[in-house]
Amino acid sequence: MLKLTYTQNSFYLECLSSSLEEWVAQRVILALRVGQYLSVEPSTASFLLPADLPGLEVLKAEVKRDDREIIALCTCDSEYIEVTLRGSWLSHSSEDAEGVFVTTMSDSPNYDSFASRTEFFLHKLWQEAQKISASVISE
Template sequence: MLKLIYTENGFSLDYLNQSLEAWVTTRVMLALRSGSSLCVEPSQAAFLIPVDLPYLDQLLAAAAAEMGEVLEVTTCDDESVEVVLQGTWLGSDVASEEGVFVCRLSDRAEFLLHKLWQETQLSTSVLE
């Protein structure tokens, strides 16, 4: 399962070995027991990655193999591609810009996306 955490400063991507259903159930139970609001709804998330990263061609092949259009990778410009994921949004309310997006893809697609995300973060930290 992939987990994208959106904050006011950007977002991060994590790979979890837990099932999507178990993770969402735990999160709902936590909100219920703590008395906090939680909105859970089907949604999509999108982010950009550079085109010059390794494994990108493998991600394109994995996206083509995904059933039900859960993962889509499209070219934006000469420098980046957009990754669009279908999954579940969890936030404090419907209009919240901060929250967590979770999705389940094939093991290969999740592995590749996580690796590409790590490469992106490494490239960003080197440039800074």
């Protein structure tokens, strides 16, 4: 399962081993116990990866092999590729720009499955992009 946490200034991507249903159920129970409103709705989320990121061609090949259309890649310009994921948006209200987006490309958290490997690989690519971005900013 992939979890994207959106804040006012950025987002953070995590690869979790729990199932999507299990994670959402726990989040709903927490909201009920603390008396917090929780909106859960189908949605998409997008983020950018550098077009010259090592390993991006492998991701493109894996996306082409996956026919469930949970992930899509689109060239933005010569510098970036947009990654779009289908999943669920959880926030305090349906209008909130801050919240959590979750998706799964697999019915099983078993990393031997093709889809779970894609989730793990996408997470690793995002981590590499963050390292590159941090080194460019520090220069």
